Amino acid sequence: MQPSILMRLLMLVAFIGLLFSGCTPRQAPLTGEPVSQTPPPLASETLPPTLPLVVTITPTPTRTRVPTATLAPIPEIALMDGDSYFSIDGRQQLFFSRNVAAWYLTDFNTLMKWSGEAGTKVVRIQLDNLVAGGNGYTNTGEVDEAWARNWDGVFDQAEKNGVQVLVVFSSWVPWSDPGFGGWAANPMNQKNGGPAATPYELLTKDSDTQNLWLEWVKTLVTRWQGRRNIFAWEIFSEVNLITGATQTPGVEFIERTAAVIRKNDSQHRPVTASMAHFEEWTRFYNSDAVDFINIHPYPLSAQLDRTIIADVHYWLENYDKSVIIGESGLNAESPEKYPPNAEIGVRHAVWAGVVSGSANARSLYWEDGFGIYFQTLSWSFLEKYQHLELPAYRFIEDVDFAGFEPLDIRFPPGTQVWGAAVGNETSAIGWLRDANCEPPDWNLQPVISGQTVSIVVPGSTPTWQVDFYSTQNGTDIVSSTTATRQGSSITISLPDFTDDIAFKMFTQPGSQTGPAASEAAPTTTDLIAGDWSGTIFSETHNFSALVELSIQPGCTLDQVCGMVTTPEMACQGNIVLKEIDGGTFVFLEEDITGAESCVSGGIERLELQADGTLAYAFNLTLPGGERFISNGVLERQ
Incomplete structure (x- = not known):
């Protein structure tokens, strides 16, 4: 802007x-x-x-x-x-x-x-x-x-x-x-x-x-x-x-x-x-x-x-x-x-x-x-x-960007990092920095330690190699690890770093792809059914709100599967299941009522994590082009 x-x-x-x-x-x-x-x-x-x-x-x-x-x-x-x-x-x-x-x-x-x-x-x-x-x-x-x-x-x-x-x-x-x-x-x-x-x-x-x-x-x-x-x-x-x-x-x-x-x-x-x-x-x-x-x-x-x-x-x-x-x-x-x-x-x-x-x-x-x-x-x-x-x-210099598009990165509550990634079904690159390094002072923590992020990657290849690079020269690999797909996302553990770090991800040779590479994809909401609650944050972390979800079991596409509530904003309404993409459940918010700021049309993407939490991503674009994006992690109640 x-x-x-x-x-x-x-x-x-x-x-x-x-x-x-x-x-x-x-x-x-x-x-x-x-x-x-x-x-x-x-x-x-x-x-x-x-x-x-x-x-x-x-x-x-x-x-x-x-x-x-x-x-x-x-x-x-x-x-x-x-x-x-x-x-x-x-x-x-x-x-x-x-x-x-x-x-x-x-x-x-x-x-x-x-x-x-x-x-x-x-x-x-x-x-x-x-x-x-x-x-x-x-x-x-x-x-x-x-x-x-x-x-x-x-x-x-x-x-x-x-x-x-x-x-x-x-x-x-x-x-x-x-x-x-x-x-x-x-x-x-x-x-x-x-x-x-x-x-x-x-x-x-x-x-x-x-x-x-x-x-x-x-x-x-x-x-x-x-x-x-x-x-x-x-x-x-x-x-x-x-x-x-x-x-x-x-x-x-x-x-x-x-x-x-x-x-x-x-x-x-x-x-x-x-x-x-x-x-x-x-x-x-x-x-x-x-x-x-x-x-x-x-x-x-x-x-x-x-x-x-x-x-x-x-x-x-x-x-x-x-x-x-x-x-x-x-x-x-x-x-x-x-x-x-x-x-x-x-x-x-x-x-x-x-x-x-x-x-x-x-x-x-x-x-x-x-x-x-x-x-x-x-x-x-x-x-x-x-x-x-x-x-x-x-x-x-050696990266082929063919088919690259922005990837969704999900940050857990209390994260100390922020950044972005682009990629395709076989490779990706990303950059993460100290989330508290903001203007006007751009203060840096001495070390960022013990952080994880989840990256939604297309395809179904289960095993990925992740190499972390120094941003001081762009060539030194400071650490490497492997990560396994859980549904549509890959959770990676970050090495300790100061200021920022870059990474490259690629599928491992011989890694199996297709339906046999993971469990059968779900067809109903059984996997995430129940009551969930957690705090979501805007992209710039200048906004946060408590979100509560109630999801019914056995719900299939185009059915009203439950309710979303944001108590602090007095908003509530229905969620309709629109898509199941691997382990990602996509819901459309409908019939939202409450305060004047409560509107329908928001898209919720939910994905069950290995630790039992639910990754939550929200996206709403208003007719005038104004866009709202929030992310967070919900816990089962």
């Missing part, structure tokens, strides 16, 4: 908006060593008093090469119909990406080098980043040739480092009015000799503004479609922030632009666009113009790892498309306000992306490049994160 658009706007984009007005630093050629330059002073009196006034630029520092991942040639990347993950050189893999930005073209030498060293395969570049010299078009819609040549050099630099480019034709900044500088300096603005009286004309079918925009996009696609390292085309970043934008004209604009791109790209690369997530245009996400969904999480809570996992699960469940993290941050306001231990939260977010079901991970905003625009941060801030994803890259 992205609840603080204006915060991010005021702290960064308003500042960059001034650069649109002509205060663009002189550019150095994209060769040789970075140079030290001082841009013209900004008109500080036009800035809000809270903005960081940057009047000097820290030169790119000299760096000592560190041990790196093996650099690879430009990979072949494709998105096949129905796949959640992109195929990289013929194998479905998760990729790492970055949002690069710079003061000078020479800065990209370092940023691309870091990307290649750390295993990043894709950089997301917004073409209206002022480093190249403007928006890229004249007031009559022609491509600014000097601007285009500058980006040619940046794309070349990416290719030298084995990195592909997600081309973003525009952000919303030049098309938002009033007050942030972008629209005032936009060449398409009538005040600058262009055709547009308002930004909204970009969305108006057959307007001069839209026609010029489409021709400009066509020219750029034609220019760059022959390049080996174009990953995909992003039509627009956060299209719903165009002044006056609404769903119908916004989606139609995206669809017209997508048609132009597909007609002129002989390589038929994927096309996407993105929205700021304070609203959800269902027609936008369902449109054929959007080949994959591009999300931008910036949680007010700074719980970026939890937000990534919850958001990716939501988009995967509600739209039949691959999901990537386009950009993200601990906040949408300013990295200058990060607390001292924020690096832990950022690192956790990278690992969360790996196990979320997203096709990519990292894709940070401030840490990847935009932090350079803050005087108190600049290069020293970016350096902290230059190889952040390298351990995670090494961890997944």
